[in-house]
Amino acid sequence: MKVGILGAGISGLSIARMLNDSFDVEILECASEYGGIAKTKQVEGVAYHKxxxxxxxxxxxxxxxxxxEHILRKEEWHVIHRDAVIKLKGQEVSYPIEYAIGQIHQFDPQLAIHITRDFLSAKDNGDYTNLEDWFRKKFGDxxxxxxxxxxNRKIWNKEPNEMSPAWVEGKLPIPDKESFFKGLISNEQDKMPHASFYYPNTNDQKTFIDSLAEGLNISLNYKVDKIEFKNSQWEINAGKTYDILISTLPLNIIPGLIQGTPEKIKIEASKLKYNKVSTMLWETKPTTRTWTYVPDPENLFHRYIHIGSFFNPSKNYSITEVVGERTYEEMVENGKKDPFLIRPVDYNVSGHAYVVFDENYDTATKNVKDYLQQIELYTLGRFGEWQYYNMDICIKSSLETAKKIKExxxxxxxT
Structure with missing residues (x-):
């Protein structure tokens, strides 16, 4: 049987590897290279994650x-221990912030007392009306x-009280009152999976992506304009045909490409919102940090990704990130506020980067996914499933979908 996969990002490449030994698999990718939002660009000998x-x-x-076992052997990666901080009131405190109350007490004792009082008295009844409500019930006012x-106003470009808390599960370290208290009197830390992580020994994530793509049939520069199911097959652009179709294309786009999609489903898809992201690669002063989070509303940047710390040996480069489309000039001007940033090196504005969990999210995603399931079109990945997925969850979802298809x-x- 022939399997068509739309999109050659992490999800598309992963499921293609999982199905390639059992089916005739082809991936259609509109870009000139595979890798999706995980692909990198070499600049000054540095892997720039755009x-x-x-x-x-x-x-x-x-x-x-x-x-x-199947893509890149463990010996071909090195381990980095997360050293993330939050810039709060001009000071750096450890991430996650709920374990940094002792540090906050050193420069603002009253703030530390208020955080402790509110956290320990917060009443979490498990019923949340929106994302702001979730934060207040979990962590206190x-x-x-x-x-x-x-x-979160910065990273979503939206008021938290207008958002769903659906994305937070597994994304944030959430201490209970006991672990929070331990953090006050000891060195208690979160145990999230990404407290340490792997990065290829080549100092470029492209090594992993290339290994994932090895041996796969990928048609690059192939833009999908029309999808139709006829004669018991999926037909793409009135040319290529497949028995099974898997889409990693954005959930807000795919219904409009499928011939015969009901208008009500197209309307639901149009309600799905996403954010672009603007990034800039900088030469910087030395740092051992891996990430810096910036809640200050006066600072354009919401996050520094100290990509040079991912490398072995490390290099003095970091990426600054802003949600939304910002000009090169805006990014450079904002960077002048921080003497840590020495020189802008490269710049990028994305297409789809982060899905937005707004008031329409739950109903719209359910209606669109239900329709696609009804017509037996498989959807996969961060944008195909309209979820805030990390790379590993994309792979996990691919494993589960591949198992269903094979069965x-x-x-x-x-024999």
């Missing part, structure tokens, strides 16, 4: 096994007001 800083780790053994709400369609030749 859309975020992509690294790898997972709490799922099956994902680690797939990568280390003070932490919400000084960090979580201003930071339904693959019939081994009899």
């Amino acid at each position: 859309i975020g800083g992509h690294c790898f780790n997972s709490k799922y053994p099956e994902v680690l096994d797939f990568v280390f 003070t932490l919400a007001d000084v960090y979580f709400l201003p930071y 339904k369609y693959y019939k081994p030749a009899s």
Whole structure:
């Protein structure tokens, strides 16, 4: 059977590798190179992650096994321990902030007391009306007001009280009252999977992406304009045909490409919102940090990705990130506020970067996904599933989808 996969990002490449031994698989990719939002660009001998800083780790053994046994051996990666900080009131405190109360106490004792009082008295009933409500019930009013709400306004370009909290599960370290208290009297830290992570020994994530793409049939520069199901097959652009179709294309776009999609589904798809992201690569002063988070609303940048710290040996380069489309000049001007940033090196504005979990998210995604499931078109990945997925969750979702497809369609030749 022939399998068509739309999009050659991490999800498309992963599921193609998983199905390639059982089906005739082809990937259609509109760009001139594969890798999706995880691809890098070599600048001054540095891997510039144009859309975020992509690294790898997972709490799922099956994902680690797939990568280390079938794609890039564990010896071909090095381990980086996260050294992330938050710029708060002109000071650097450890990330996650709820474990940094002792540090906050050193420069603002009253703030530390208010954070502690509010966290320990917060009443979390498990019922949240919006993202702001979620933060207040999980962390208390003070932490919400000084960090979580201003930071999330920046990274989503939207008021938290107009957003769903659907994305936060597994994304944020969430201490309970006991672990929070331990953080006050000891060195208690979160145990999120990305507290340490892997990066290729070549100092370029492209090595992993190239290994993932090895042996696959990928048609580059192929833009999908029309999808039609007829004669029991999927037909793409009135030319290529497949028995099974898997799409990693954005969920807000795919219904409009499929012939015969009901108008109500197209309307639901149009309600799905996403953000672009603008990034700039800088030569910097030396640092051992991996990330710096910036909640200050007066600072354009919301995050520094100290990409040079991912390398072995390290290099003095960092990426600054802003949600939305910003000009080169705006990025440079904002960078002048921080003497850590020495020289702008490169700049990029993305297309789809982050899905927005607004008031339409739950209903619109359900209606669109239900329709695509009804017509038996598989959707996959951050944009195909309209989720805030890291690389490892994209791989996990690919493993699960590949298993379903094999169970339904693959019939081994009899011996």
